[in-house]
Amino acid sequence: MSVLNCHNLVKSYGRITALxxxxxxxxxxxxxxxxxxxxxxxxxxxxxxxxxxxxSGEGSVLGLDIRRRQRQIRRQVGFMPENDCLIPGLSGIGxxxxxxRLAGMTHxxxxxxxxxxxxxVDLDEARYRPAEEYSAGMKQRLKLAQALVHDPDxxxxxxxxxxxxxxxxxxxxxxxxxxxxxxxxVLLSSHLLPDVERVCARxxxxxxxxxxxxxxxxxMKRPHATLYRLEYSGDGAVFRRRLAERNVAVLxxxxxxxxxxxxxxxxxxxxxxxxxxxxxxxxGLHPKRSSLEDMFMxxxxxxxxx
Numbered sequence: 481m482s483v484l485n486c487h488n489l490v491k492s493y494g495r496i497t498a499l500x501x502x503x504x505x506x507x508x509x510x511x512x513x514x515x516x517x518x519x520x521x522x523x524x525x526x527x528x529x530x531x532x533x534x535x536s537g538e539g540s541v542l543g544l545d546i547r548r549r550q551r552q553i554r555r556q557v558g559f560m561p562e563n564d565c566l567i568p569g570l571s572g573i574g575x576x577x578x579x580x581r582l583a584g585m586t587h588x589x590x591x592x593x594x595x596x597x598x599x600x601v602d603l604d605e606a607r608y609r610p611a612e613e614y615s616a617g618m619k620q621r622l623k624l625a626q627a628l629v630h631d632p633d634x635x636x637x638x639x640x641x642x643x644x645x646x647x648x649x650x651x652x653x654x655x656x657x658x659x660x661x662x663x664x665x666v667l668l669s670s671h672l673l674p675d676v677e678r679v680c681a682r683x684x685x686x687x688x689x690x691x692x693x694x695x696x697x698x699x700m701k702r703p704h705a706t707l708y709r710l711e712y713s714g715d716g717a718v719f720r721r722r723l724a725e726r727n728v729a730v731l732x733x734x735x736x737x738x739x740x741x742x743x744x745x746x747x748x749x750x751x752x753x754x755x756x757x758x759x760x761x762x763x764g765l766h767p768k769r770s771s772l773e774d775m776f777m778x779x780x781x782x783x784x785x786x
Contacts, residue, residue, distance in 0.1 A: 481543060483508055483634050483665045484528065489537035491520075491527055491689075498523040500689040501537070506667060510660035512676035512697075513669040514776055515686035521669045522562060524686070525636050529559060542633055555583055558627030562638040562669075564619055566611045572598060573607040576626045583630035590629065597625040601655060617648035624655065635659065635666045641675055653679050673772050683772060685779045692779035700775055703767035706742040707731075710751065714760030722754035739768065 484506035491499040499520050515521050526532045528541050530550030539546040541553045567575060573594050580590030598607045601621040606614065611622060620640060627635055640656065641649040657679045660666055670676055676683060677697060685693040712719060713736060720730050723740065728750055732739040742748065748765060755762050 482506055484539075484541055484667065486524075486528075486539040487537060489524075489527065489539050490535045491523055491532065492535045498689050499527065499534075502686075502689075502691050504684060504691055504694070506665075506684070507682070508665045509682065510656065510666040510668065510680050512680035512683040513667055513686065514671065514673070514676060514683055514772075516671060516780065518688075519686040520689040521686055522638055523689075525559070525638055525667075525669060529554065529557065529636065555630065556633050558630065558632035558635045560623045560627040560635070560637045560640055562642055565623065566619065568612055570611055571608050572603055572611050572614070572622055572625075575611050575622065576629050579626035580629040585630055593629050593631070594625070597628045598622075600628070601625045602651070616643040617645065617651075620644055620648070620652060621655075624652070628659075633665065635664060636669070637666060638669045639671070640668065641670070641672060649675065673776060677772050683775075685776055687780050693775055695775060697772060700770045700772055703769050705745045706747075707768035708740050708742065708748075708751075709764075709766045709768055710738040710740055710762070711736060711764035711766075712738070712755065712760045712762050714755075714758060716760075719754060719758040719760040722758045723751070726750040726754055728754065736763075 482505040484504070486502050486504050489499055489502040490497065502524065513521050527534050528539060528546055530546055530553060534546065542556050544553050546553065567578065570578065576594035576598060577590045580593055581587065585593065595607070598604055601624055603618060603621055603625065606618060611619070614622060620643065624640065637656070641652050644652060653675055656666060656668065660679065668676060668680060680697060682696050683694065684691060716733060716735070720733065723730060727743040729741040730738055731741055742750065751765060752762070
């Protein structure tokens, strides 16, 4: 069963459409939600949690209708917001315990669980300090702790590495990977492509309030059958002419390197023939791999093209 489902989900603020007919199904696991600022990522999360009502369309979280089962959704889902949501005057342990109480836990259970999750995110020694005194990285881990305190089945993480230094980012990503291995489904909203590549199995890409593309990251990284990066020495102009005569397209060229597209699979011999005729020396012929960035930029470009 999908952990998240949307069908023609629309959210409008007056004449501004923040979500435009979003239809998706998210399977269990760790999934990335990518998009630039204003793409609609945070709005989508807010609608799924019932924090703001959808203008039209349907959606469900863990099989629960987002319009009629909002309270139950919040009890089964952990949410880590992008912006700080700390309560002045509360210590780390007090803040996480309070989050547990809001999720319906008893005082004793919430306190015990708060200690456990603060140990998990390595805030055990700072648990009694006022939360507003925490560093940026500590605040991010505290927000993760409060999202985990009620042992949710699904985590919605909005820019979880925001404001963290490189070491802090690695720590947060390691925690997210560990949660995924423990069987907790995660929707990771981020604009940082390396973070998503590291921890996610699949990705959703949004732009302009629309879902532009979906796919598996392993699939994106498979080598192209006909795209290659070619390294050579010799007369580049002559070499390019000889390639063109064999219908080998030169997509990009600079000194000593060409990005080419072969006319079909198994036609690498055409490059060797062209090099011989041009008296060029080949130093490398490497299959070009797709990347998450290729898909991200391509999807955004398709969105902006008239």
